[in-house]
Amino acid sequence: xxxxxxxxxxxxxxxxxxxxxxxxxxxxxxxxxxxxxxxxxxxxxxxxxxxxxxxxxxxxxxxxxxxxxxxxxxxxxxxxxxxxxxxxxxxxxxxxxxxxxxxxxxxxxxxxxxxxxxxxxxxxxxxxxxxxxxxxxxxxxxxxxxxxxxxxxxxxxxxxxxxxxxxxxxxxxxxxxxxxxxxxxxxxxxxx
Amino acid sequence: xxxxxxxxxxxxxxxxxxxxxxxxxxxxxxxxxxxxxxxxxxxxxxxxxxxxxxxxxxxxxxxxxxxxxxxxxxxxxxxxxxxxxxxxxxxxxxxxxxxxxxxxxxxxxxxxxxxxxxxxxxxxxxxxxxxxxxxxxxxxxxxxxxxxxxxxxxxxxxxxxxxxxxxxxxxxxxxxxxxxxxxxxxxxxxxxxxxxxxxxxxxxxxxxxxxxxxxxxxxxxxxxxxxxxxxxxxxxxxxxxxxxx
Numbered sequence: 397x398x399x400x401x402x403x404x405x406x407x408x409x410x411x412x413x414x415x416x417x418x419x420x421x422x423x424x425x426x427x428x429x430x431x432x433x434x435x436x437x438x439x440x441x442x443x444x445x446x447x448x449x450x451x452x453x454x455x456x457x458x459x460x461x462x463x464x465x466x467x468x469x470x471x472x473x474x475x476x477x478x479x480x481x482x483x484x485x486x487x488x489x490x491x492x493x494x495x496x497x498x499x500x501x502x503x504x505x506x507x508x509x510x511x512x513x514x515x516x517x518x519x520x521x522x523x524x525x526x527x528x529x530x531x532x533x534x535x536x537x538x539x540x541x542x543x544x545x546x547x548x549x550x551x552x553x554x555x556x557x558x559x560x561x562x563x564x565x566x567x568x569x570x571x572x573x574x575x576x577x578x579x580x581x582x583x584x585x586x587x588x
Numbered sequence: 589x590x591x592x593x594x595x596x597x598x599x600x601x602x603x604x605x606x607x608x609x610x611x612x613x614x615x616x617x618x619x620x621x622x623x624x625x626x627x628x629x630x631x632x633x634x635x636x637x638x639x640x641x642x643x644x645x646x647x648x649x650x651x652x653x654x655x656x657x658x659x660x661x662x663x664x665x666x667x668x669x670x671x672x673x674x675x676x677x678x679x680x681x682x683x684x685x686x687x688x689x690x691x692x693x694x695x696x697x698x699x700x701x702x703x704x705x706x707x708x709x710x711x712x713x714x715x716x717x718x719x720x721x722x723x724x725x726x727x728x729x730x731x732x733x734x735x736x737x738x739x740x741x742x743x744x745x746x747x748x749x750x751x752x753x754x755x756x757x758x759x760x761x762x763x764x765x766x767x768x769x770x771x772x773x774x775x776x777x778x779x780x781x782x783x784x785x786x787x788x789x790x791x792x793x794x795x796x797x798x799x800x801x802x803x804x805x806x807x808x809x810x811x812x813x814x815x816x817x818x819x820x821x822x823x824x825x826x827x828x829x830x831x832x833x
Binding site: 407408409411412413414416425428429431432433435436437439442443452453459461462463464465466467481484486488489503506507511524525527529540541542544546547556558560561562563564566567568 | 729825
């Protein structure tokens, strides 16, 4: 069951120290990043972190960065991408507090922050789509949204994944209203 | 001081008069580090006055010092069940609970106690905010400890923190920092670590990558996705549709 959330930019006054996405190694790293470095990065204008809050508690966070896909060092770069760096939105970190998992926190952060910022960036500056280096445990989650795996980095065990902006635009567009002009009748009910 | 209190105890006529005297005796013993005597006094106070949570909370603090954590937890539960008349007593009970739970190895329960204390703390009481700072430090939430200590200073000074980083605000007041360091070793540790991190470069594993370099095959796959974007998945559509609904 989803919970009511307020999604907003991380503030200096937010309590980040007791956030806990879990206790395994990957989650502990995320906890540490959020507690110790999210504000630090934001102060230095390196990234933007947004939080989803409920009843004063931080239920989840996402950190995004304006990034580039850099084909410069590839001699035979892909034809359509051009010779120079291409703009993307990088989903750098995302986590939900263990107590709020499976309550729609990730969906709301993706929609209100990641997809919204990618769409806005696409309008204002240009953006090919959203890129994420996914840990093995999160690949299925990103695949659900339509992210496609591009490659696996052996050193970090992460998988580079990408979702094109056009796909996000298509999902964000209001669906066509279908109005049935004739009442639908079940074939079996016609004879009765 | 103890002599006068013992004399007052002898002259007291009713339980109502005895309870605060026993509680005061307990506080004196506690300050002297005589925790067993302090415990006896606070238990006597609790026995004579059932309308206050304070003596039981103080008894729990003594039990904590005596490393009798299970009994301390029982005393704190009883304290919670009693009327909490003194300002800040609720926060005090919760933060003592936090300390006991940490010592019992129940980190989740300690965290719940901390969060409850955060919810019921009076943001206008510097003492309460200071206690929450110590609680955060005990929990290992260094940044939260710095934040609450900064808030306690800001309230005491009557100034607004705005978007100032907590540690900047704390370091700008060396006198209060010195007092805090003397009052609580865990808080001192937390503030030292936050200050060290504040000016240091972000460790490599926590730095964010903005420039993505991909091998040729991945670039080709990416180009294919950009040129021929796939239809949105059900989950992606649902995320937007639910919002519209």
